[in-house]
């Protein structure tokens with residue numbers, strides 16, 4: 001398969017790593033600025049947007065929302081019969097379809113963690129297009145076909161999630177530094193704790209409350225800390241912070 005990626009910034013780079021694992025595929029990449037690519041033989045720099053479009057069957061678009069409208073207009077002339085997969089957060093599906101009527105369109109949301117090939121991938125498109133893309137999207141993680149409203153509503157969790165998670169992990173790491181450990185060691189310990197915990201949850205298919213119950217001893221340190229979190233309404237504040245920034249999108 002010939003795959004294209006337009007926009008090799010944070011998201012496009014991670015996509016190129018994940019998608020290039022299958023060596024029989026060619027990954028054509030293009031960015032208007034200077035850009036780095038992973039050192040895999042099947043990743044090829046396209047000379048121009050037009051040549052990327054000509055040589056690719058499925059094209060991932062990973063430019064910022066402010067650049068997307070112009071870009072979709074530009075590629076619409078070379079898109080006949082191609083599949084365009086947009087990662088542009090909160091950019092309406094109907095608008096892409098209107099701009100590129102000759103292509104099959106799929107709107108997805110995931111994160112830079114696709115590089116691990118274990119990220120959630122939310123998709124909105126027809127069932128037929130989704131089935132055609134499914135094996136490709138599986139290279140990024142677990143694909144889910146869903147409504148556009150869900151794809152948009154979950155941008156803060158699926159797309160921004162790694163940053164929100166890192167913010168929380170950084171506070172745990174800061175505590176370790178206060179306890180007298182170097183920051184790089186603290187970060188590594190916290191990352192390993194988070195990684196092993198996520199694996200444990202997925203491997204055992206256990207819900208978050210059941211996990212908390214397993215770790216918590218009555219009147220022990222864990223429940224005392226969680227009680228302090230509740231007193232300071234940490235959970236409520238996290239949910240409110242996300243909701244307040246997404247309220248307008250969720251209502252529209």
Ligand SMILES: NC(=O)c1ccc[n+]([C@@H]2O[C@H](COP(=O)([O-])OP(=O)(O)OC[C@H]3O[C@@H](n4cnc5c(N)ncnc54)[C@H](OP(=O)(O)O)[C@@H]3O)[C@@H](O)[C@H]2O)c1
Nearest residue numbers: 007009010011031032033062063064065067088089111159
């Ligand atoms: N970063 C994430 O974690 C994440 C997660 C989920 C979804 N996304 C989505 O992914 C998209 C990209 O985000 P990002 O963080 O990767 O942005 P980024 O790091 O700024 O990368 C975008 C790249 O696209 C280039 N570009 C812009 N217009 C172009 C055009 N017409 N032709 C070729 N290249 C063009 C930019 O060049 P210039 O530097 O010249 O502008 C830049 O190098 C966004 O729509 C975002 O919503 C990102």
